[in-house]
Amino acid sequence: MPPAIPIATYRLQLTADFDFDAAAAVVPYLKALGITHVYASPFMKARKGSTHGYDIVDHTRFNPELGGEAGFARLSAALKQQDLGLILDFVPNHVGVHFADNPWWLDVLEWGPASPHAASFDVDWEQLPYRARGGVLMPIIGSSYGQALERGEIQLRYDAAEGGFSAWYFEHRLPIAPERYSEILRTIVKEAAAEASPAGKAILALASRYRGLRHPNRKEAPAFKAELKAIAGGPAIIERGLAAYRAGPDRATPTLALHHLLERQHYRLGHWRLASSDINYRRFFDINTLAGLRVEDAGTFDAIHRLVKKLIAEGTLQGLRLDHIDGLRDPAQYFQRLRRLIRSAQGGAARPFYLVIEKILGEHEKMHAFAGVHGTTGYEWMNAITHALVDGNGLAPLDEIWRQISNQSPKLEPILKDAKRRVLETLLTSEFTVLTRLLARIASGHYSTRDYAADSLRQALELYVLHFPVYRTYLTSSGSAAHDRALISATIERARADWFAADDGIFDFLRDTLTMDLIKPGRAAHSAPRVRRFALKVQQFTGPLMAKSLEDTTFYRYHRLLALNEVGGDPSAKALSVDGFHAMMQTRAREWPHGMTATATHDTKRGEDARARIMALAEIPGEWASTVARWKIFNAPHLVTKGAMRAPSATFEYMLYQALLGAWQPGDDKFLERMQAYALKAAREGKQETSWLNPHQAYEAGITTFIARILDRTISAEFLDSLETLARRVSFLGALNSLGQLTLKATMPGVPDFYQGTEFWDLSLVDPDNRRPVDFAGRGTVLTAVETPDWEHLARHWTNGHLKLAWTRQLLKLRTELADVFADGDYQPLGVSGRHRDHVIAFARRRGRDAAIVAVAKSCAAFTEGGRTWPRADAFDGAIDLKGYATEAGESELSTLFRYLPVAVLKASVAGASKPARQRIRA
Numbered sequence: 001m002p003p004a005i006p007i008a009t010y011r012l013q014l015t016a017d018f019d020f021d022a023a024a025a026v027v028p029y030l031k032a033l034g035i036t037h038v039y040a041s042p043f044m045k046a047r048k049g050s051t052h053g054y055d056i057v058d059h060t061r062f063n064p065e066l067g068g069e070a071g072f073a074r075l076s077a078a079l080k081q082q083d084l085g086l087i088l089d090f091v092p093n094h095v096g097v098h099f100a101d102n103p104w105w106l107d108v109l110e111w112g113p114a115s116p117h118a119a120s121f122d123v124d125w126e127q128l129p130y131r132a133r134g135g136v137l138m139p140i141i142g143s144s145y146g147q148a149l150e151r152g153e154i155q156l157r158y159d160a161a162e163g164g165f166s167a168w169y170f171e172h173r174l175p176i177a178p179e180r181y182s183e184i185l186r187t188i189v190k191e192a193a194a195e196a197s198p199a200g201k202a203i204l205a206l207a208s209r210y211r212g213l214r215h216p217n218r219k220e221a222p223a224f225k226a227e228l229k230a231i232a233g234g235p236a237i238i239e240r241g242l243a244a245y246r247a248g249p250d251r252a253t254p255t256l257a258l259h260h261l262l263e264r265q266h267y268r269l270g271h272w273r274l275a276s277s278d279i280n281y282r283r284f285f286d287i288n289t290l291a292g293l294r295v296e297d298a299g300t301f302d303a304i305h306r307l308v309k310k311l312i313a314e315g316t317l318q319g320l321r322l323d324h325i326d327g328l329r330d331p332a333q334y335f336q337r338l339r340r341l342i343r344s345a346q347g348g349a350a351r352p353f354y355l356v357i358e359k360i361l362g363e364h365e366k367m368h369a370f371a372g373v374h375g376t377t378g379y380e381w382m383n384a385i386t387h388a389l390v391d392g393n394g395l396a397p398l399d400e401i402w403r404q405i406s407n408q409s410p411k412l413e414p415i416l417k418d419a420k421r422r423v424l425e426t427l428l429t430s431e432f433t434v435l436t437r438l439l440a441r442i443a444s445g446h447y448s449t450r451d452y453a454a455d456s457l458r459q460a461l462e463l464y465v466l467h468f469p470v471y472r473t474y475l476t477s478s479g480s481a482a483h484d485r486a487l488i489s490a491t492i493e494r495a496r497a498d499w500f501a502a503d504d505g506i507f508d509f510l511r512d513t514l515t516m517d518l519i520k521p522g523r524a525a526h527s528a529p530r531v532r533r534f535a536l537k538v539q540q541f542t543g544p545l546m547a548k549s550l551e552d553t554t555f556y557r558y559h560r561l562l563a564l565n566e567v568g569g570d571p572s573a574k575a576l577s578v579d580g581f582h583a584m585m586q587t588r589a590r591e592w593p594h595g596m597t598a599t600a601t602h603d604t605k606r607g608e609d610a611r612a613r614i615m616a617l618a619e620i621p622g623e624w625a626s627t628v629a630r631w632k633i634f635n636a637p638h639l640v641t642k643g644a645m646r647a648p649s650a651t652f653e654y655m656l657y658q659a660l661l662g663a664w665q666p667g668d669d670k671f672l673e674r675m676q677a678y679a680l681k682a683a684r685e686g687k688q689e690t691s692w693l694n695p696h697q698a699y700e701a702g703i704t705t706f707i708a709r710i711l712d713r714t715i716s717a718e719f720l721d722s723l724e725t726l727a728r729r730v731s732f733l734g735a736l737n738s739l740g741q742l743t744l745k746a747t748m749p750g751v752p753d754f755y756q757g758t759e760f761w762d763l764s765l766v767d768p769d770n771r772r773p774v775d776f777a778g779r780g781t782v783l784t785a786v787e788t789p790d791w792e793h794l795a796r797h798w799t800n801g802h803l804k805l806a807w808t809r810q811l812l813k814l815r816t817e818l819a820d821v822f823a824d825g826d827y828q829p830l831g832v833s834g835r836h837r838d839h840v841i842a843f844a845r846r847r848g849r850d851a852a853i854v855a856v857a858k859s860c861a862a863f864t865e866g867g868r869t870w871p872r873a874d875a876f877d878g879a880i881d882l883k884g885y886a887t888e889a890g891e892s893e894l895s896t897l898f899r900y901l902p903v904a905v906l907k908a909s910v911a912g913a914s915k916p917a918r919q920r921i922r923a
Contacts, residue, residue, distance in 0.1 A: 002085035002318060004352030005374070005594050005823050006037040007815050008746075009087060009753045013041045013602060013771050014063075015051050020071030024078035029780040034812025037085040037318065037354075039753060041602070043072070044307065047096045047289075051771055052602065053089075054323065055096030055290060058103065059304035076316040085318035087354060090308060092334065093327035094284040097291040098140055100173035105291065108136070110175035112266030114218055120300040122282035122292045124434055128268055138267045139275035139288050140172050149255055152248035154269065156184075156258060160235040163225030167262060169269065177265055178221040179214050181228075182207040187257070188241025199233035206231070276693065279430035284327065285544045286427040292540075296329045301337055312345035312353070319354030321377055321596075325370075326359065326472045326543035329536050333476070335370040342372070356596050360547070360568045362470035366483075367592060375595015378753060379568030382598050384576060384584055385744050386563060386615060388841060389737055391859040392575025394618030395561070401625050402560040405654045410560055412572035419553035420466050420545060422687055427548055431541055436461055438534045442513060446524045452506050460506050463495035464514075471543040475515060475535065488514050514538060555605060556686035559655040562662065563615040567603055578841050582829035585843070589749040589827040597750035599741055600758050602771065607764035608755075609804075610662035612741055613734030617658070619861035620729075627726055628657060634719040638709035640702030647702020648679075649689055655682065656707070662734075663763045664727040672711050676704050678765040729867030733860060735761070735798050736871070736902055739807060740841075740856040743903040746811035747845060747854045749827055759783075759808050760801030783809060791900035795870055807901070814852060814905055821847045830855075832894075834878025836862075840894065842880045844908070851910050853887055855880055855894070857902035873899045884911050 010030050012023050023038070030038065042053035045061040053063065062068050067075075079086055097105040104117040112118065113125055113134065125134035141148045148154055148169065155168050156176070165176040165184060176184070185207040194200030206227055210216045216224040228234060247255035262269060270278065275288045282292035295301050311317035320338075325331045335355075342353050359376045361367060367376060399410040408415075424432055439461060440454040468491050473484035492511045496503065512518040516535050519528040555565040558572070565571045576584075588595075600608040617624045632653070640647040648656060656679060663678075665671060680700055683690050690696035710716045738761070746752045755762070757774035764770035786794065786806035794803040815822050825847035832840045839862070842855045857863070863871035876894035887908040891897065897904040 002036050002083055003819065003823075004318075005354060006085065006087070006319070006751045007819055007822070008035050008812050009037045009039040009596065009751060010035040011039045011041070011601070011753060011755045013051075013756055014043055014053060014066050015771075016049070016065040018773070019065070020067035020075040024075045026776045026780075027075075027078045027082050027084060029776055029783065031082040031084060032780075032783055033759065033809055034816055035084065035754070037087050038079060039087040039319075039321065040089060042089050042091050042323075044091075047099065047101060050096075051768060054091055054094075054284075056091055057096045057101045059091075059095070060306050062307075072316075079316075085354075086316065087319035087321055087356075088308070088311075088317055089321045089323060091323045092293065092295045092304060093324045094290045094292050096289055098138070098172055098289050100171065106173065106175055109138075109265075109267050110177060111218060112136075112177070116299075119297045120294055120303075122294050124280040127280040127434060127437070128278065133264075135266050135268045136281055137270055137274060137279050138172075138174065139270050139272045139279060140169055141269055141271050144271050145269050148269075149247050149259055150249055152246065152251075154247065154258065154262070156242055156245040156261070158235065158238045158242065160229065160238075163227075163229035167258075167265075174262075174265070174267060174269070176261070178216050178224065180261060180264060181216065181224065182210045184245075184261070185228075185238075187244045188238055190241070191244035192237045192241035194237045194241070197233070197237070199231055199237050202231045203228070203234055203237065273693070275430065276426050277429045277433070280434065282431070282540070284324070285548055292327060294329065295334060298337075301334075305338070305341055309341055309345045312342055313347075319356070322355070322357045324543075325357045327540060329540060330476050331368075332370060332474060335372060339372040354594075360471055363570050363573075365470050368474050375592040375750070377601065378596040378598035378750065379566075379601075381588075381595075381745075381748070381750060382604075383564075383566055383569040383573075384581065385597075385599065385741050385748075386566065386569070386611065387573055387576035388578070388581040388744070389612075389740050389856075389858045390561075390563065390575050390615050391618040391861075392577075393859075394621040395575060397621035397625065398561050398618060401621070401628070402654075406559075406651045410572060412554070412558060412570065415558050416550060416554050417466055419549040419557065419687075423545060423548045423553060424462060424465070426687075426691075426693055428541070428545055431544070432462075432465075435534065435537060435541060438530060438537070439510075439513065442518075442526055442530050442534060443509065445527050445530070448524045449509055449526075451504075452509060456501065456506060457510075459501075460495065460499065460510050463498050464491055464510060465538075465542060465545055467491050467494040467498070468542050468546075471546045472539045473542075475539065485515055551605075552685050553687055556655075556682050557651070557688060559651060559658065561614065561618060562606070562655065562658045563611045563617075566605055566611065567601075578838070579829075581841060582827075582843065585748050585827045586829075589825075593749045593824065595750050596753045597745050597748065598753045598755070599745050600755035600762055600764075600770070601753075602755070602767060604770070605766050606659075606662055607762035607770060608741065608758055609734060609738045609761045610763045610765070612737035613730050613763075614658050614662045615737050616730050616733035616861070616867065617661075619733060619859055620866055623726075623866070627722065628654065630722060631657060631719060634716070634722070635706070635710050638706050638716070640705050642698060642702075645689075645699060645702070647689075647699045648683075648706055652679075652683065652686070652689075652703070653706075659765070660723065661727055661730050663765055664723070664731070665763050666724070672708060674765060674769055675711070676707050678769065679703050679707055681766065731799075732864065733867040735803075736857070736860040736864070738804065739901060739903045740858055742804065742807060743811065743854065743856050743905065744841070746808075746815060747822070747852065747905060748843075749845075752812075752815075754808070759805040761804060779805065795900060798870075807903070811905060814907065818845075818850055818852055818907065821845050821850050821852055825851075831881035832878055833881065834894065836876055836878045836894065839863075839876075840878065840880070844885065846910055849909050851885060851908040853880070853882065853885060853904075853906040853908050855897050855904045857894075857898060860902055863902070871898070871902050876902075882908070885909070886911065 043063050043066055044056045045058040045063045046053045047055040062072050107117050108115045123136050128135050157168055158165055167174040185203050189200045189203050245254055245258040247258045284290035328334050355373050356375055356377050357373055361380045402410050436458040439457050443449040443452040475484050492507050496507045514535050518526050519531045684692045689699045713720055759779055782802050789806040794806055825845045828844045830842040832842050839859055845852045863875040873895045876898050878894045880892045882892045885908040887906045889906050
């Protein structure tokens, strides 16, 4: 059996091109590498052709494109044979909608609030403007609704196998409410002039039996459809008669008939841009095709976890990574239910089961303790590693470079606040409108607050969310969280300070609504359900707002040092001192020793080694500044200008140079294409000169042209020679940073997670670039060759990435040998003396008599002639204090520890310690 707490996890991205069988084929390689658990991307049935699996359309089935149930069985057998566990990336927050593949969503479109699946979706049925009956907005049309209708792009069709009608807009199926079938059938028979035919008479007789309002209802509909299907000759008549609804440029009457029919459905068709203002179902962020699930509904929870429960009961699933838990209405309730489900699947036994959550923590934010959760997926620890390794002395000069290029302060807050406003005004306007309307209804529901105008309430709420500093709070109507209440109150005060109108208690009202104090006993009798709904929906809203504003906007506007622009990070952060890193790790060893530690994920903004390269610019800021100045002169003729437009902008050009250095890979014949795709995404995400909602074609073409020109040796030889010269040095310094990053990830408290393919240098750009195919066969061959590593040889040939793979194997071998030390051991900082003490992070992991000594060199430009030569061991002046430890090497001098590599990990024993029994796994 694999250990309950993984020694190391390995993320596999499953696709139709890398399915269950392909994953099974690499299991022996992962075992040899030292991995104990495969961490798989979502493998429930997703939208056809999905490259990531997060657009699930059926939680109860395996994805047939991955091999279905049989393919999963083969993967499980391969894992069992190698004694590896399986962790599933599970998506409880949302499902893929629109198109024609989600049975729950199609049922909701057909039956509206009467659908048994309506409770699974967070739809505000009465929110659509200018509509007499409730409905859900379907923002799927590429033009205006009227244009699509008049061009005949929306068609009414009959499914003879089902006996049902649907409107179709290209690949999107829109079921027609059965209560309209009788009307449709009478119209169709008349259009087909088939009233006297036997089939026509049978169709009319069927229609006449269901003349009343709301008939056929849900109970009657199956029999109605079955009888319609059974009418001999019926399909031919229906196909002819559908001409009555066949819209088109020369068919005014059918166009109106189809329009009137569509207006009487449980949905309203609209242009896709309407989603930013009128959408009335909760989405995953601003993605229209991903609808939020109300997993707080017990029936929905049970249904989407049915397959997971089965896999746990069978013993084929040893852990879960829970996606986007901040999107859930009540995460605490969710994890309580999940813990009960796991225990039930295990037959009532409280056996260990590994649970981690995708949770992005703000600066200095503490992780909320949820039942059974071992920690996060590790974004905060990725940033801690980066901040500990980056050269703090170089950040002030980089601040000044950025100030000069951007002509703005290096402070992050104004940029983030502006980004939040942009997101509120565009991407998430619909969700914000739902909240403000609900807040106004609450205020108008009692005489004491009815004078708060809707517009004033909207402005107050806007100031609140603009100043809200983290992703979300976790208040519930049944619980009291002092920290969250204090955070809400502090945010209210910051919002109040920005308010210029008369207050009259509006912010007190907003605070009491957000904390749900408004419905405490003894208070004015406001609607408790509305207050709870508002408070909990705000908590669901602030996470997407922060994510879209920070990760997907600010990170693409603020380019002081791209290595710090990472999910869960602060682009304006200072370096983390060695003492600060030690304090953080000691806290983690006590509180969250089993959470994941990641340095690359499918969501990171660049590959882990590209980030380590860019980090090296802080070690040579003066040279970087002068080099960029030359590059701007070299490339000025390649800028594309038209009127006031400059493509790229000065700040975007500076970003591109960093991105080029991070991803530079001689011999990559797709490099130009990759950089152009990255630049287009980065420009749209930044939402300044162009955006996803409103692309500026001339600017985007200008960026593409600029990149093509500067990477064309026939016209940019001088720039490319300079780029290659600096890239060689930055790549080398980046490789040394990467060895330190890898060593810290594998030895600090937590479970190291390895993203697929990162055993070699990972120079990926943001997704989808980081989902390119991985050559596992090549890595397997190299792994065999470095079983007994020659570190001196590997260091000389560091560019091929074999050194990184060999060091990964060495670290995981040690983790396996000292599994108890790394799983449950404590963390002890070690003193470093000598001239270079500030260049070393040293610590011990201890449990009982066993220990591991870890030493990592940082800011290695000083030992490498600025990135020109491999660091000599005698260049390091200093020693590590190992009093109380006996090591195999028996030495503590840096020159000995760093004989081959600027990183070292040693097995040791602790003098005078007794070895305790293995600790019980915390659940």
